[in-house]
Amino acid sequence: MDRTISSYLYADEAQCVEGLLTSRRWDGVVAARTKKKAFDLIEKVRAEKRKAGELESFLQQYSLTTEEGVALMCLAEALLRIPDSATASALIRDKVVAANWLSGVGSSKDWVAKAAGVGLFVTSKTLDGVLSRMGEPLIREAMIRAMRVLGTQFVLGETIEEAEMNAQKLRDKGYRLSYDMLGEGARTDDDAQHYYDSYHQAIGYIGQRRSRDNARRPGISVKLSALHPRYKQAQAEHCLPEIMATVKRLALHASSHQIAFMIDAEETERLELSLKIVESILSDPMFEYWEDFGIAVQAYQKRALPLINRLAELLRKNKRRMQIRLVKGAYWDREIKRAQVLGLEDYPVFTRKVNTDLSYQACAARLFENPGLFHPMFGTHNAQTIAAILELARDNNYGFELQRLYGMGEALFDVVQREEQAQVSIYAPVGAHNDLLPYLVRRLLENGANTSFVNKILNPKTPVQQLAQDPVAAAKESKAKRHPLIVLPKDIYKQDIYGSGRVNSSGMDLDDPAVSGPLLRYITTAKIPSEAAPLIGGKA
Incomplete structure (x- = not known):
């Protein structure tokens, strides 16, 4: 990868933010129009008649700032994976009994939230009472089914056939579908073959049934x-040649069916590898005229804007055009924790949400500045972000797309479709319950936090002014660009509960070629005397 991108991996956050602010041409008139549009969208969403069972209502009732929300999060993360009934019952008892499930239920107008609260309250009293032993098997099965029901709010179908059938009502509303076959990572060759077969079969199935309308042709995302x-x-050295061949077989299958093929975003340490595969496809004459290939870019990465610049260089060089799905990112908690555990010099992601929002707008502007190279797709449920995109697109004649997750943001997108006539799509996960958990946990983490737009848009106590905050202005006004409570990895023990004040041990990110490359070259060229022999009784 180009060194200019690698150098941003652990760059100073303040310098990154200043660079993003410099890149943004965002005058007062444009900011005012965007704010007015965001106000209008939010007020119209709040005025809409709410659908029964809407997931945003559930997340608002049980946000991660409540004991109940944290209990549900723990259940969702672990319950379906527990193999034995005794441990499952212990987990349910631990998480359900301690929470007050009736708090706030009276104020909720959503029947799903009410039913969940009352049901969990009854469960907690049963587990805490004389009938606990008799009731545990029934309650355990009910809780497992409840977690599965919660998961189905995010998943279009367990199979591609079921998902295609369920998608018809969404297509009738004008949505394009982008399918995601659930699966978090192969652990064995058998796993990899299973996922390959799943992608290949899904591509063939949806390709045979695709719309003849080019603007609404379906797509598939591949991890x-x-x-x-x-x-x-x-x-x-070993995996790249094999995975390049595998991806090209799938990409050729997708192109033959004229459906979009998107390489999904994953953890930051995989980005360098992903870009090499993207470069290989962009330079392959076999895909010379195919514009339905793309990659997802995570705005919370400090490398996001340099990555888009690098992709633009590749596209100019190969005279190609590609799709970019711009998202904010779904692995933030994991990226922060990994940097702390490894004792890295800094974080690969922004520590303030406003900085991620600023990065997102800067990336969106860069995509619109290069319409001959990129077809942008914007994944967001944030009204202010959508308003900014609509403003950036005022003079764009090449087209773009707004995208939401299945089960999220429906009210907002209904308003956008009706008022703006924008092209919209749905990112629709497909998979069985045993593949659902990691995806469900990420959605709960993203949208259950009190900072989440999804969590706040339906809450009348949250001022519209707060929801429509301009990240450019907020980033300029913020004196501390880094979040004050998220210290550098080396400083996480300076004020620990034991008062030790020690410095965290420093480590190396061996997934960063800028680090591992020089180290490996030194090892292979160093003239270090060495001797290898078996030790018996401490003697060679």
């Missing part, structure tokens, strides 16, 4: 980590 059990930098 590269699902296609090889050793998809990591340390195994690049």
Whole structure:
């Protein structure tokens, strides 16, 4: 990868933010129009008649700032994976009994939230009472089914056939579908073959039934980590040739059916590998005239804007055009924790949400500045972000797309469709319950937090002014660009509960070629005397 991108991996957050602010041409008139549009969208969403069972209502009732929300999060993360009934019952008892499930239920107008609260309240009293032993098997089965029901709010179908059938009502509303076959990463060659077969079969199935309308042709997202059990930098020499061949077979299958093929975003340490595969496809004459190939870009990465610049260079060089799905990112908690555990010099992602929002707008502007190179797709449920995109697109004649997750943002997108006539699509996960958990947990983490737009848009106590905050202005006004409570990885123990004040041990990110490359070259060229022999009783 180009060194200019790698150098941003652990760049200083303040310098990154200043660079993004410099890149944004965002005058007062444009900001005012965007704010007015955001106000209008939010007020219209709040005025809409709410649908029974709307997931946003559930997340608002049980946000991650409540004991109940955290309990549900723990259940969702672990319950379906527990193999034995005794442990499952213990988990349910631990998480359900301690929470007050009736708090706030009276104020909720959504029947799903009410039913969940009352049901969990009854469950907690049963588990805490004399009938606990008799009631545990029934309650355990009910809770497992409840977690599955919660998951189905995010998943279009367990199979591609079921998802295609369920998608018809969405197509009738004007949505294009982009399917995601659930699967978090192959651990064995058998896993990789299973996921490959799943993608190949899904491409063929939806390709045979696709719309003849070019603007509404379906697409599929592919996780590269699902296609090889050793998809990591340390195994690049072995895994890259194999995975390139696999991806090209799938891409050729997709192109023959004229459906979009999107390489999904994953953890930050996989980006370098993903870009090499993208470069290989962009330079392959076999895909010379295919514009339905794309990659997802995560705006919370400090490398997001440099990555788009690098992709633009590749497209100019190869005289190509591609799709970009711009998202904010779904692995933030994991990226922060990984940097702390490894003792890295900094974080690969922004620590303030406003900085991610600023990065998103800067990336969106860069995509619109290069319409001959990119077909942009914007994944967001945030009214202010949508308003900014609509403003950036005022003079764009090449087309773009707004995208929401299945089960999220329906009210907002109904308003956008009706008022703006924008092209819209749905990112629709497909898979069985045993593949659902990691996806469900990410959605709960993203949208259950009190900072989540989804969590706040339906809450009348949250001022519209707060929801329509301009990230450009907010980033300029913020004196501390980094979040004050998220200290550098080396400083996480300076004020621990034991008062030790020690510095965290420093480590190396061996998934970063800028680090591992020089180290490996030194090892292979260093003239270090060495001797290898078996030790018996401490003697060679």
